[in-house]
Structure formats: structure tokens, C-alpha cells
Amino acid sequence: xxxxxxxxxxxxxxxxxxxxxxxxxxxxxxxxxxxxxxxxxxxxxxxxxxxxxxxxxxxxxxxxxxxxxxxxxxxxxxxxxxxxxxxxxxxxxxxxxxxxxxxxxxxxxxxxxxxxxxxxxxxxxxxxxxxxxxxxxxxxxxxxxxxxxxxxxxxxxxxxxxxxxxxxxxxxxxxxxxxxxxxxxxxxxxxxxxxxxxxxxxxxxxxxxxxxxxxxxxxxxxxxxxxxxxxxxxxxxxxxxxxxxxxxxxxxxxxxxxxxxxxxxxxxxxxxxxxxxxxxxxxxxxxxxxxxxxxxxxxxxxxxxxxxxxxxxxxxxxxxxxxxxxxxxxxxxxxxxxxxxxxxxxxx
Amino acid sequence: xxxxxxxxxxxxxxxxxxxxxxxxxxxxxxxxxxxxxxxxxxxxxxxxxxxxxxxxxxxxxxxxxxxxxxxxxxxxxxxxxxxxxxxxxxxxxxxxxxxxxxxxxxxxxxxxxxxxxxxxxxxxxxxxxxxxxxxxxxxxxxxxxxxxxxxxxxxxxxxxxxxxxxxxxxxxxxxxxxxxxxxxxxxxxxxxxxxxxxxxxxxxxxxxxxxxxxxxxxxxxxxxxxxxxxxxxxxxxxxxxxxxxxxxxxxxxxxxxxxxxxxxxxxxxxxxxxxxxxxxxxxxxxxxxxxxxxxxxxxxxxxxxxxxxxxxxxxxxxxxxxxxxxxxxxxxxxxxxxxxxxxxxxxxxxxxxxxxxxxxxxxxxxxxxxxxxxxxxxxxxxxxxxxxxxxxxxxxxxxxxxx
Numbered sequence: 001x002x003x004x005x006x007x008x009x010x011x012x013x014x015x016x017x018x019x020x021x022x023x024x025x026x027x028x029x030x031x032x033x034x035x036x037x038x039x040x041x042x043x044x045x046x047x048x049x050x051x052x053x054x055x056x057x058x059x060x061x062x063x064x065x066x067x068x069x070x071x072x073x074x075x076x077x078x079x080x081x082x083x084x085x086x087x088x089x090x091x092x093x094x095x096x097x098x099x100x101x102x103x104x105x106x107x108x109x110x111x112x113x114x115x116x117x118x119x120x121x122x123x124x125x126x127x128x129x130x131x132x133x134x135x136x137x138x139x140x141x142x143x144x145x146x147x148x149x150x151x152x153x154x155x156x157x158x159x160x161x162x163x164x165x166x167x168x169x170x171x172x173x174x175x176x177x178x179x180x181x182x183x184x185x186x187x188x189x190x191x192x193x194x195x196x197x198x199x200x201x202x203x204x205x206x207x208x209x210x211x212x213x214x215x216x217x218x219x220x221x222x223x224x225x226x227x228x229x230x231x232x233x234x235x236x237x238x239x240x241x242x243x244x245x246x247x248x249x250x251x252x253x254x255x256x257x258x259x260x261x262x263x264x265x266x267x268x269x270x271x272x273x274x275x276x277x278x279x280x281x282x283x284x285x286x287x288x289x290x291x292x293x294x295x296x297x298x299x300x301x302x303x304x305x306x307x308x309x310x311x312x313x314x315x316x317x318x319x320x321x322x323x324x325x326x327x328x329x330x331x332x333x334x335x336x337x338x339x340x341x342x343x344x345x346x347x348x
Numbered sequence: 349x350x351x352x353x354x355x356x357x358x359x360x361x362x363x364x365x366x367x368x369x370x371x372x373x374x375x376x377x378x379x380x381x382x383x384x385x386x387x388x389x390x391x392x393x394x395x396x397x398x399x400x401x402x403x404x405x406x407x408x409x410x411x412x413x414x415x416x417x418x419x420x421x422x423x424x425x426x427x428x429x430x431x432x433x434x435x436x437x438x439x440x441x442x443x444x445x446x447x448x449x450x451x452x453x454x455x456x457x458x459x460x461x462x463x464x465x466x467x468x469x470x471x472x473x474x475x476x477x478x479x480x481x482x483x484x485x486x487x488x489x490x491x492x493x494x495x496x497x498x499x500x501x502x503x504x505x506x507x508x509x510x511x512x513x514x515x516x517x518x519x520x521x522x523x524x525x526x527x528x529x530x531x532x533x534x535x536x537x538x539x540x541x542x543x544x545x546x547x548x549x550x551x552x553x554x555x556x557x558x559x560x561x562x563x564x565x566x567x568x569x570x571x572x573x574x575x576x577x578x579x580x581x582x583x584x585x586x587x588x589x590x591x592x593x594x595x596x597x598x599x600x601x602x603x604x605x606x607x608x609x610x611x612x613x614x615x616x617x618x619x620x621x622x623x624x625x626x627x628x629x630x631x632x633x634x635x636x637x638x639x640x641x642x643x644x645x646x647x648x649x650x651x652x653x654x655x656x657x658x659x660x661x662x663x664x665x666x667x668x669x670x671x672x673x674x675x676x677x678x679x680x681x682x683x684x685x686x687x688x689x690x691x692x693x694x695x696x697x698x699x700x701x702x703x704x705x706x707x708x709x710x711x712x713x714x715x716x717x718x719x720x721x722x723x724x725x726x727x728x729x730x731x732x733x734x735x736x737x738x739x740x741x742x743x744x745x746x747x748x749x750x751x
Contacts, residue, residue, distance in 0.1 A: 003473065037489055080567070187551045251745060256362065262353065262354055266353065317743065319740075321741065323740070325744065328405070328406040328407045329362045329590075330361065330363075330367045330406050330408075330411070330590045331364050331368075331407075331739050332408050332409075332411050332590075333407040333410040333740060334404060334405060334406070334731040334737070335730075335736075335737070335740075337730050337731070337732075340711045
């Protein structure tokens with residue numbers, strides 16, 4: 001008999017296979033979306049429903065179970081609010097409202113719950129996103145681990161970004177990748193407070209809404225963006241592999257150009273983990289038309305995303321459809337495989 | 349500290365000018381070697397899973413001349429631990445003994461089932477007591493807390509042995525925890541792999557060895573002398589950074605051209621000729637070498653470490669009456685169709701195995717070489733197989749490796 005393993009929930013190959021078998025295959029094609037919109041027919045960040053005025057409602061739902069609940073740089077509340085907001089942004093929507101479900105374990109300290117909810121509300125206040133509904137439940141002790149939050153973010157878009165990277169596109173990242181995954185991993189290993197970079201605040205989760213980047217960037221350069229993602233579970237490697245596979249293209253990046261913080265590099269090497277697979281919770285990955293890519297980088301820098309850069313490009317290929325390859329730091333060549341197995345449990 | 353580390357990184361991992369110089373040197377040596385000997389194809393065996401990782405992760409194969417192949421040797425302790433001992437560990441776990449193990453061993457599949465279970469992880473899923481730990485000390489700490497009968501699966505090469513020996517000598521291990529020493533010694537496996545490579549003259553021969561850096565910090569360079577003496581093959585003990593490995597390949601090629609094979613230490617910042625004498629003496633105080641079985645390969649003389657009689661009170665073999673395998677009852681213990689044993693000996697590339705990335709993948713591994721993070725199949729699955737990368741490098745940038 002087969003059982004669900006943690007790998008099935010890690011956002012990698014195993015999860016996609018399981019969902020294909022249990023869900024996607026069983027839903028009639030015409031019920032995979034609202035007519036004229038985007039649904040589970042396309043694996044993207046969010047769904048879109050057309051409005052009579054030509055615009056779209058963009059919706060995304062996600063649940064959050066991160067362990068630990070409070071981590072350097074944030075907590076499950078910030079994560080739950082930002083995560084779903086970012087999914088709406090990555091489909092080209094401007095977030096306007098949110099619904100939430102909070103499931104708490106009996107015995108959970110009220111003051112912790114208050115802190116978590118306050119963090120969530122703080123994000124909504126700063127983002128000017130309305131909280132328009134929700135649900136609250138308590139489970140008997142031991143039947144849920146502390147707290148699970150689910151959020152649904154709703155936004156409006158004139159022109160949703162259905163990911164479609166094209167040959168020649170440049171791959172853009174807005175910031176250092178892997179910070180969130182690295183911090184959670186180190187915390188889970190009980191190393192968090194012993195690590196200098198964490199105790200001094202140099203290394204912390206990057207969890208944040210990407211509104212300040214995406215909304216102005218899209219209003220100016222929407223024509224330039226062929227695809228947009230935030231590399232959460234599965235990391236940068238996950239996003240690039242999905243793009244390459246779905247579009248039968250080859251993506252070629254230069255490892256030297258991928259921004260990874262020195263401590264993230266060092267600790268993930270110590271633990272035998274490739275930082276390309278570590279989650280970020282406040283980074284955008286874009287596939288940009290080559291003619292305007294440099295302009296977008298400059299504009300992102302002006303918007304306060306100073307580490308923005310181009311890390312590689314999308315290529316047409318006959319033999320290597322669906323592959324992601326990297327030029328290594330010494331000029332060699334390697335593949336960047338899709339994420340498999342469980343890299344870090346319960347990161348988001 | 350951070351600045352120093354990034355400077356080191358620039359030298360050892362990012363220095364493309366230096367890499368270009370080394371690669372040019374390798375090509376020069378290769379051309380003159382081809383001219384002198386008429387050999388147009390040879391293999392260099394890397395021995396350590398970590399070296400194979402460096403080679404594949406940094407794409408070193410794509411930088412070398414086409415005629416110079418790098419093959420991985422038996423450098424993965426999890427891959428060569430006989431199925432029988434995994435089965436014994438599963439049995440103990442099902443009998444209520446807490447089994448402490450490294451993550452790789454946890455997922456390792458046994459050849460035969462024990463009460464329907466093929467791995468410690470399966471035994472764990474059905475209530476067997478298995479705990480994944482990062483080292484013996486973590487097991488000691490945990491076993492002290494619960495006080496129940498426990499076993500530590502002591503799998504590894506020479507590198508783990510001094511730590512085990514110290515824990516035994518200093519009696520750090522609580523009475524309820526016993527050590528199952530399955531430690532293997534690398535030189536006998538290397539001699540065997542070279543023996544095998546010489547039996548098949550049609551294949552490109554192994555003409556050089558990149559010897560394990562970490563193991564050599566303990567054993568010293570002297571452990572590899574027989575390779576140079578008996579087989580006339582240059583040995584370079586290498587560090588683990590990409591520049592280390594490239595320099596080691598260059599030094600092997602240089603020796604081939606000069607026709608004077610010897611043991612050279614590239615990893616001078618950690619390895620000496622005699623090695624860590626104190627560690628060696630603690631190993632031999634606690635352990636004795638025995639003829640030991642290697643999974644899929646068979647018995648190799650004096651290739652394993654078991655605890656001496658003096659420490660039998662800490663020995664899991666004694667405590668739980670675990671029988672030793674003998675050459676008579678050892679049977680081929682690889683899954684059918686799996687070529688892990690040949691991969692381990694450098695006789696086959698993972699991509700030549702019919703199961704590789706078809707039935708056998710990192711998420712559902714069949715053979716031990718795919719289970720362990722140090723296994724060649726797992727590394728190739730992650731970073732690409734040699735043939736594929738060579739073709740891809742042509743598509744991307746033309747023939748970058750030279751000849």
C-alpha cells in the first residue's frame with residue numbers, strides 16, 4: 001500500500017505527480033477554469049476570472065504550517081499574508097482583499113496567537129488590503145501541530161501574466177535567493193541562535209509582500225514580462241524547471257550571477273543542500289523580453305530592489321527540451337534538476 | 349572571517365583564469381602522452397563520493413579533453429554495506445531496539461524483506477524504532493535520555509573510525525547503546541577496483557587515481573603506495589574544491605607523461621605522508637581488521653573493522669548475537685537489473701544501467717548508488733550524466749573541452 005510521505009508535500013516532482021493523479025486528471029477540462037479565465041488547467045501562481053469590463057479577478061489560496069512559527073525575520077502571520085499576496089502579484093494582479101482560516105491547537109498561548117494575527121494584520125494595513133472574511137477553529141491537543149493558517153488573496157488585473165517564457169528571454173531575479181529556506185532549515189536543526197549571522201540579524205527570512213516591486217514594474221513594463229513567479233517551495237531550481245518543462249525550452253543560467261548570500265552558501269554547503277532549491281518568500285523571478293530586460297533591472301533597482309539582476313537566458317533547443325543547465329563558477333557545465341524529495345520540511 | 353572565506357572561495361571556486369591555465373596544462377600533457385604512447389582514451393578513477401560531487405557539481409568533465417574520462421570508485425560507504433546488515437538492523441528495529449542511523453542508511457533498501465519490510469524507513473513507518481542522527485554523539489545524547497536498548501549503525505570509512513574509537517575508549521557510550529561497527533577500509537577496495545580494471549583490456553584502462561582527501565588525513569599518503577608500486581598508476585591525494593581536483597588531474601597527467609608514477613599529495617593543507625598517527629593508534633586499540641563483505645562485490649581481505657574482544661561489552665554484534673557474514677553464505681545482494689556494483693568499481697557509468705532514471709530515481713531509488721547522497725547514481729541524477737553534458741556543452745558553447 002502507498003502512503004503519503006512528506007516528499008509529497010514538498011512542492012517537487014512527487015507532489016506534481018500525486019496531484020496529477022488525484023486531482024487534475026479527475027476534473028473535466030471545462031471545469032478546470034471559469035470560461036475565459038485561468039484555473040488549474042495552467043499551473044501558475046493564481047487563478048483568474050474575467051470581469052465584464054475586460055479586467056480580471058485574480059485569486060490565490062495557500063495554507064501555511066511553518067515550523068517554527070516565529071522565526072528570524074518574521075512569523076507564520078507575515079508569511080500567510082505575504083505569501084498569498086505575492087501569488088496574486090505574480091499573476092499580474094493588484095491585491096485588494098483577503099480571507100483567512102486559522103486552525104489552532106488546544107493549549108496554544110493566546111499571546112502567541114495575538115502576535116501572529118497582529119503580524120498578519122500589519123501586512124494587510126501596510127498593503128491596504130481589506131480582510132473581508134474568515135474562519136476560526138480549535139482542534140483538540142495533538143490533532144494539529146500548534147497552528148495552521150490558510151489565506152485567500154484577491155486582486156484585480158488588466159492583463160494577467162500567464163507564464164510563457166520565450167526563446168531569447170532573460171531570466172531576472174529581484175534579490176538574494178534562499179534566505180527563507182536557509183533560516184528555517186537552521187532553526188529546525190536547532191542551530192538558529194548559535195549562528196552569528198542569525199543572532200546579529202544579518203541572515204533572516206526575506207518574507208515580504210512584493211507589491212512595491214511588482215505593481216509599478218508591471219504598470220510600466222508589463223509588455224516586457226513573459227512570466228513571473230516567486231520561488232517558494234522548490235526554490236529557483238523549481239521555478240526554472242517548471243518553465244523549461246512546460247514550454248519545451250532550455251534555460252541556461254550562470255551560477256556566478258545568481259545572488260546568494262555568503263552565509264546561505266556556506267551553511268547550505270555544510271548541510272549538503274544546494275541553495276538553488278531553498279525557498280525565498282520575498283523574491284520575484286521574471287522572464288523578460290531581451291530588448292527591455294536591462295531597463296527593467298535598472299527600474300527594479302530604482303524601486304529599492306538593489307540586488308536585481310539577470311542570471312541567465314531562455315534558449316530554443318531540439319535535444320534539451322525541458323532542461324535547466326548552469327555554467328558553474330569555474331566555467332564547467334551542470335544540470336539543475338527539478339526539486340525532488342523533501343528538502344526542508346514545513347518551510348511555509 | 350566572512351571576508352577571508354570569500355577570498356578563499358574566489359581562489360578555489362571562482363578563479364577562471366587559474367582554471368584556464370590548469371586546463372591548458374592538462375591538454376598539453378594529454379597531447380604529448382597521446383603522441384608518445386598512442387593511447388587515445390584513458391580513465392582516471394576518483395574515489396570519494398565528495399570528489400564525484402565536486403566533479404559533477406562544478407562540471408569538471410566538460411572541461412577535460414574528450415579522451416580523459418573520470419570514473420567514480422567505491423567511495424560511498426552506504427553503497428557497499430551488505431544488505432544482510434541492513435536486514436539485521438531492520439530486525440532489531442522491529443524487535444523494539446532503537447536503531448540510530450545516518451539519513452542515507454535510513455532509506456537504503458535491503459535485498460530480502462524482513463517481515464515484509466525492505467528498509468529502516470519502512471520499519472519506522474510501521475512502528476519500528478528508528479532515529480536518524482548526524483553522528484554517534486547525537487545517538488549517545490538521545491540514548492542516555494531514554495535508557496532503552498539501542499544500537500548505532502556504525503557505517504563509514506576510515507574517517508568515522510577515530511571518532512567511534514574515542515567514544516569507546518573514553519566510555520562515552522551509555523550501557524544501553526551498543527555500536528555495530530560496519531566500518532570499511534578504503535585501500536583494499538581501491539586495490540580490488542584496479543585489479544578489476546586491468547582484467548578487461550578492451551575498456552579504456554584506469555591510468556590514474558584521485559585518492560580520497562578526508563580518508564588520507566587519517567591514513568596518510570603512505571596507504572596508497574601500493575597503487576603506485578604494484579600497478580604503476582599515479583595517485584594524487586586531492587582536496588575537495590574544484591581547483592584542487594583540476595590540479596590533481598594535472599598532476600596525474602604530468603606523471604603519466606614523465607613515466608614516473610608515485611603518490612603525490614595535492615591536499616597538502618590537510619594530509620601528511622604518515623597521517624594522523626594518534627587517530628590510527630586509537631583505531632587499532634579498539635578495532636581489528638577483518639575480511640569483510642562489500643555489497644554486490646563480495647569479500648575483500650582485511651577490508652573491515654570490528655571491535656576487539658576488550659570492548660565486547662560495547663559491541664552490538666555481541667550484545668544482540670548478530671552473526672557475521674561469511675564468504676560461504678554471502679550471496680549477490682544487489683537488486684536485479686541494478687548495476688550499482690559495477691558503478692562502484694568504475695566498470696560502468698550510471699547512464700549505462702538499464703534502471704538509471706527509468707525505474708530507479710532519487711525519489712524511488714532501487715540500488716544503493718541511488719540512495720546515498722554520495723552514490724554516483726544519485727550525483728549523476730542530480731547534476732547530469734557525462735554523455736548528456738558533453739552533448740549539451742556542444743549545443744551551448746561549441747567544443748569547450750578541447751580535443
